[in-house]
Amino acid sequence: MATAATLRYDDVPDLLTRLTGDEKHDRSSFSTLDVLWVLYDRVLGEDDRFVLSKGHGPAAYYAVLAAKGLIPAELLDGLGGFDSPLGHHPDRALVPGVEFSSGSLGHGLAVAAGSALAGRRVWCLLGDAELEEGSNWEAVQYAGRTGLATLTVVVIDNGSSSHGWPEGIERRFMLEGWAGLRVDGRDHEQLEAALAPDPDGARPRVVVAEVERR
Amino acid sequence: MTTMRQRFYELAREALDEDERFAVVTAQIGTDSIGAHPRHFDVGIREQLMIGVTAGLALEGYRPVAHSYTPFLVERPYEMLKLDLGHNDLGAVLVSIGGSYDAAHEGRTHQAPEDVALVAALPGWTIHVPGHVDELEILLRRAFAGGNRVYVRLSEEENHARVEGGGFTVLRRAAPGAPLVVSVGPTLTPVLEATAARDVSVAYLATVRPFPYDELRRAVGEGTDVVLVEPYLAGTSASEIAGALRDRPHRVLALGVPNEEFRHYGTAAEHRAAHGLDAAGISRLLERFIG
Numbered sequence: 001m002a003t004a005a006t007l008r009y010d011d012v013p014d015l016l017t018r019l020t021g022d023e024k025h026d027r028s029s030f031s032t033l034d035v036l037w038v039l040y041d042r043v044l045g046e047d048d049r050f051v052l053s054k055g056h057g058p059a060a061y062y063a064v065l066a067a068k069g070l071i072p073a074e075l076l077d078g079l080g081g082f083d084s085p086l087g088h089h090p091d092r093a094l095v096p097g098v099e100f101s102s103g104s105l106g107h108g109l110a111v112a113a114g115s116a117l118a119g120r121r122v123w124c125l126l127g128d129a130e131l132e133e134g135s136n137w138e139a140v141q142y143a144g145r146t147g148l149a150t151l152t153v154v155v156i157d158n159g160s161s162s163h164g165w166p167e168g169i170e171r172r173f174m175l176e177g178w179a180g181l182r183v184d185g186r187d188h189e190q191l192e193a194a195l196a197p198d199p200d201g202a203r204p205r206v207v208v209a210e211v212e213r214r
Numbered sequence: 215m216t217t218m219r220q221r222f223y224e225l226a227r228e229a230l231d232e233d234e235r236f237a238v239v240t241a242q243i244g245t246d247s248i249g250a251h252p253r254h255f256d257v258g259i260r261e262q263l264m265i266g267v268t269a270g271l272a273l274e275g276y277r278p279v280a281h282s283y284t285p286f287l288v289e290r291p292y293e294m295l296k297l298d299l300g301h302n303d304l305g306a307v308l309v310s311i312g313g314s315y316d317a318a319h320e321g322r323t324h325q326a327p328e329d330v331a332l333v334a335a336l337p338g339w340t341i342h343v344p345g346h347v348d349e350l351e352i353l354l355r356r357a358f359a360g361g362n363r364v365y366v367r368l369s370e371e372e373n374h375a376r377v378e379g380g381g382f383t384v385l386r387r388a389a390p391g392a393p394l395v396v397s398v399g400p401t402l403t404p405v406l407e408a409t410a411a412r413d414v415s416v417a418y419l420a421t422v423r424p425f426p427y428d429e430l431r432r433a434v435g436e437g438t439d440v441v442l443v444e445p446y447l448a449g450t451s452a453s454e455i456a457g458a459l460r461d462r463p464h465r466v467l468a469l470g471v472p473n474e475e476f477r478h479y480g481t482a483a484e485h486r487a488a489h490g491l492d493a494a495g496i497s498r499l500l501e502r503f504i505g
Contacts, residue, residue, distance in 0.1 A: 055323065080480070081479060082478050082481070082484045088321060088479070089320055089323045089324070091322070093477055094477055101323070102323070103321055103324065106259075130259065132259040133261075134262060134263070162256065162259065
């Protein structure tokens with residue numbers, strides 16, 4: 001992916017108001033906003049890969065892509081329309097800034113592991129409820145045991161998992177050989193420090209970004 | 215007006231209260247609508263587990279119903295359908311929502327027009343495609359009371375009226391030898407509109423597996439042309455028609471959702487029209503086929 005600075009974080013709320021019709025996913029979408037902003041504004045480099053596994057509620061994603069000049073802001077007005085490239089789940093064939101089509105939960109982490117195997121530096125964003133899908137844990141185990149050090153997973157934790165994660169999400173990754181960290185998902189400095197590339201890292205990383213409870 | 219989805223939830227709640235054998239398994243779809251009950255198990259966003267648990271309940275003598283969006287009920291846990299239920303010869307009722315392009319605005323991840331073809335590829339499944347909420351109720355009550363494997367495809371599309379009688383029903387008889395149009399489930403209203411001025415027979419079908427071979431042969435009569443209109447993947451039942459008419463020359467036009475990526479969002483009505491499944495589209499395709 002490539003980013004070109006255009007708008008500021010303070011401009012994003014105005015962009016979000018242009019995205020209507022998917023209000024049932026508002027909470028889900030808003031939960032990712034600051035992580036997405038920090039990734040695109042401060043972390044991702046020209047040759048890096050970003051996989052949005054949590055494709056539900058992509059309004060914040062589209063708004064950040066527009067703010068960073070990856071898609072025209074005018075597209076936001078047509079969300080969900082027949083001829084709009086922006087749907088309620090993102091499609092990489094329709095939106096140049098989208099690197100992986102998602103919306104069915106539990107697919108992105110395995111794909112991100114594949115990118116990491118190919119030598120790519122990759123960030124993958126998931127939700128705490130999405131982690132219920134068993135497919136994630138196959139990838140967690142494999143990435144941990146094989147030391148996919150260029151893989152960073154961000155889990156948005158807004159407490160929406162059906163049965164919770166006793167002893168914490170990050171601990172489950174760490175048991176499989178990952179480096180784990182929990183940060184404030186609204187604090188841009190914490191997020192940047194946790195998500196910045198770590199050239200010396202020898203293990204995959206999970207960053208649990210805690211936001212408001214559902 | 216009560217939708218098929220709402221009626222299913224009503225009937226599921228009723229069955230939970232009245233039948234101690236009845237159980238429901240969900241995976242965060244319909245969970246709140248069905249409501250809490252000691253035999254309603256929501257397993258979280260874990261669809262493979264949903265079908266495994268369903269099989270386990272069947273193994274213990276329950277009549278379990280599993281429910282989700284079509285892709286998450288059929289495609290994701292497909293091997294569990296094949297093995298946990300099918301290979302183990304366990305009965306269950308699978309009730310899907312989001313038929314074909316119902317969730318057009320959600321995109322491909324929430325659409326599975328290949329659902330009936332996939333379930334039909336597994337042996338021993340009864341497949342219902344009701345075209346009206348009152349047909350759904352009859353089919354669901356029968357399925358809940360049974361012990362076999364049943365897939366019920368709900369849709370937001372509905373016909374204007376229920377078709378009485380169930381099974382393969384000939385609604386209009388044209389002259390001997392005239393083409394036969396077979397309408398499946400919610401395609402009937404546009405089919406009737408598209409064929410109103412044509413000399414064709416029209417039959418209706420809401421249970422596509424097992425396929426009614428004998429009834430189809432009788433309805434075709436001396437004719438050779440069959441037009442099959444299905445609301446899901448085009449041609450899903452074309453092989454059944456070929457089997458039913460295997461000993462006589464015939465032509466089949468199979469209408470339905472094309473087997474290709476359709477990268478548009480929008481509404482179900484827009485998708486229906488784009489696939490040629492509205493009255494105008496069916497009429498146009500009929501014209502090309504039979505003149």
